[in-house]
Amino acid sequence: MIISGKTRVCGVIGDPIEHTLSPIMHNAAFNYLGLDFVFFAFNVKTDDLGNAIRGVRGLHFHGLNVTMPHKNAVVNYLDELDPIVKFLGSANTILNKEGALLGFNTDGIGATKALEENNIEMSEKKVVLLGAGGAAKAIAFSLAEEVADLVILNRTVEKAKALAEALSGIFGNKFNGDRLSSEVLTRNLVDSDILINATSLGMKQKPSLNLAVLQGLTSKLTVMDIVYHPIETKLLKDAKAAGSKVISGVEMLIFQAAASFEIWTGFSAPVQVMRKAALNALSR
Numbered sequence: 693m694i695i696s697g698k699t700r701v702c703g704v705i706g707d708p709i710e711h712t713l714s715p716i717m718h719n720a721a722f723n724y725l726g727l728d729f730v731f732f733a734f735n736v737k738t739d740d741l742g743n744a745i746r747g748v749r750g751l752h753f754h755g756l757n758v759t760m761p762h763k764n765a766v767v768n769y770l771d772e773l774d775p776i777v778k779f780l781g782s783a784n785t786i787l788n789k790e791g792a793l794l795g796f797n798t799d800g801i802g803a804t805k806a807l808e809e810n811n812i813e814m815s816e817k818k819v820v821l822l823g824a825g826g827a828a829k830a831i832a833f834s835l836a837e838e839v840a841d842l843v844i845l846n847r848t849v850e851k852a853k854a855l856a857e858a859l860s861g862i863f864g865n866k867f868n869g870d871r872l873s874s875e876v877l878t879r880n881l882v883d884s885d886i887l888i889n890a891t892s893l894g895m896k897q898k899p900s901l902n903l904a905v906l907q908g909l910t911s912k913l914t915v916m917d918i919v920y921h922p923i924e925t926k927l928l929k930d931a932k933a934a935g936s937k938v939i940s941g942v943e944m945l946i947f948q949a950a951a952s953f954e955i956w957t958g959f960s961a962p963v964q965v966m967r968k969a970a971l972n973a974l975s976r
């Protein structure tokens with residue numbers, strides 16, 4: 693890679709940021725396509741978000757990924773928001789278009805693309821989504837139009853119900869919110885096609901979904917996890933053992949990155965190169 697006076701600068705901001713895979717995926721993709729772009733990671737504390745975004749403007753950074761804890765607050769500093777960003781109230785991608793900062797959210801597209809590219813049909817299917825936080829919201833919004841039935845289960849049931857209600861207001865009455873419990877999940881899995889874990893459960897050093905919860909796993913189900921560290925979560929292991937088709941969190945990670953890449957460069961993302969880079973880094 694040769695960095696010149698014309699090289700466009702992209703990056704990711706968050707706190708913590710040391711474990712991000714974004715620089716690895718994006719630099720691999722820039723190199724592969726021979727694009728004159730470079731990507732860095734920046735640790736930005738909450739109090740410094742305004743300064744960081746002023747820096748993006750002042751230094752003419754071309755694009756930015758935004759991760760925890762800034763996805764919501766960053767929206768207040770942008771000039772134009774994609775409709776999805778307006779619904780979610782959060783952005784994970786910024787494009788600096790001739791000085792105007794445009795906000796996008798590619799998390800939902802990342803999940804639907806991960807399903808599509810793994811040949812999972814969503815149209816007219818019943819989906820059970822675990823979680824009602826930022827990631828779950830983005831996924832629910834992206835799935836909303838296509839699926840026949842979307843059940844959102846969350847520990848804090850009010851959040852699940854509020855999300856289901858907000859989606860019903862836009863897409864019609866096919867959303868339900870309920871409590872995340874063994875009993876409710878098992879009942880819902882009986883006639884479901886896809887189960888997506890969009891909670892942080894299963895992340896290294898966090899608890900897994902408990903065993904009783906996993907009774908309803910069958911071979912007709914597709915199970916996708918958004919957790920990618922470990923690559924094979926306990927949920928995916930159990931799902932595989934039950935004969936379900938499984939899609940790891942790495943897929944969503946790659947496809948949300950691919951969507952950001954396309955916003956910044958206008959080129960089709962070399963997904964296989966990004967996947968290889970991410971998997972290499974995760975296996976180290």
Ligand code: ATR
Pocket residue numbers: 822823824825826827828846847848849851872890891892893899
């Ligand atoms: P993100 O932006 O990654 O989605 P988030 O907005 O903090 O992060 O959401 C985390 C999700 O994981 C929420 O759905 C959360 O449930 P609550 O809304 O009840 O907090 C869920 N979650 C986190 N820890 C959990 C646990 N121990 N048991 C069940 N759900 C959990």
